[in-house]
Amino acid sequence: MKHLYDVPAPAKLNLFLHVTGRREDGYHLLQTVFVFIDLADRLQFELRNDGVICRQTSLPGIDHDSDLIVRAARALQKATGTAKGATIQVQKNIPAGGGLGGGSSDAASTLIALNRLWQTGLSRWELQQLALPLGADVPVFVFGQNTFAEGIGEAFTACRVPGHAYLVFQPRLGIPTPAIFTDPDLCRNTPLVTVQDVQQSLSLPISEASSLSQPAFFGHNDLEAVACRQHPGLQQLVDWLDVRQVKARMTGSGACFFAPFNSYEDALQVGHELEVALPAFNQGASVPVERIIAARGLVRHP
Ligand code: C5P
Structure with a gap:
């Protein structure tokens, strides 16, 4: 024992x-x-x-x-x-x-x-x-x-999720979940999708529009608009990444954002480039980025 x-x-x-x-x-x-x-x-x-x-x-x-x-x-x-x-x-x-x-x-x-x-x-x-x-x-x-x-x-x-890797952007901000879910502006009537829609989108090849071998995103995060309205600094972060052709999305009720990549090597490379540019962003940011974390997707955990 x-x-x-x-x-x-x-x-x-x-x-x-x-x-x-x-x-x-x-x-x-x-x-x-x-x-x-x-x-x-x-x-x-x-x-x-x-x-x-x-x-x-x-x-x-x-x-x-x-x-x-x-x-x-x-x-x-x-x-x-x-x-x-x-x-x-x-x-x-x-x-x-x-x-x-x-x-x-x-x-x-x-x-x-x-x-x-x-x-x-x-x-x-x-x-x-x-x-x-x-x-x-x-x-x-x-x-x-x-x-x-x-x-x-x-x-x-x-569901099967391809072996993606991710960059996770950790803003210097903690968001309590109820603050987002109780916001009167939260969109609460997004139409239902089917598991087949989701599974099909996860097996799609790299988006041709992407220059960074980022997989295309399916759907959206309804909580993101509310979080960005409550904390405009988060929208600044999304825009800063967007200019660098990194498409990021919020996870859960925030405040972290993530960007998916098809390989860990891609994620690391883009992560290094962003690290170099980060001090300039943080200087003018109302919500600076504390950490950029490269992570691998897991197939299963204990
Ligand atoms: O269940 P948990 O303690 O993680 O949820 C924290 C808060 O998030 C709840 O009190 C509720 O306001 C909100 N919530 C929600 N709907 C969910 C999950 C969480 O409204 N599906």
Whole structure:
């Protein structure tokens, strides 16, 4: 029996994100494609037999009991009745408030790892049910495959995404998700697309219009217009990239943007060119760019 688990918690990107309606409880109905990338937090779980959940190195501003990792561990304890506990260490690499799902991914990796460490034997589907009350984005990280998602983001159809690479632009700005979803200007009636539309668009060859071997984007992100209106500095970033023929899109409710590339080498090369030009952009920017991250798409994660 293993006493120690060390697992990655990868970030996600939303290749597109359409808001197609709103439920009575205020949550929004979405259509989106989640892809996972190799930018990841690392979590380590050590078995305890006293039932205590001890989260070391906590995040600034988040108390122990409201930490999503702790809440995920307690939800699994409650669902299974196990008397076991864990000491948990986290190495954060995914920026918070970026639309990259870092907190949700940590919670999902906690459910998966502790289910193994405690030998509680829940199926992935059962873990997904435990995940949803923790946050709308947690179940997809338990699902663990690139997917077309519907509902509030919890109904999945796994889809094949080519082995793209990405540049992720991290602005010096964190956006709280509710600030975007509650904005009266948010478009909430984007027409539905089918999974066939999505799958076909993902298998299309490189856009001929692109000079940077960037794949064409499907759809759009309805949350992007709202985020750019609330934070005009984000639109400045999009325009700056556009002038350099880099088509970027926001992920989730922001504030990070990403640009897809057909190969990691292309992403690295363009990333280097942008790094050189970045100080000049940042000097005049109301929202400077903190980091440009080159990442590979993952086919599957634990
Ligand atoms: O579920 P989670 O805590 O991640 O969601 C944060 C907030 O984002 C919710 O309180 C809600 O305002 C908004 N949200 C939404 N529709 C979704 C997902 C999130 O309105 N599908």
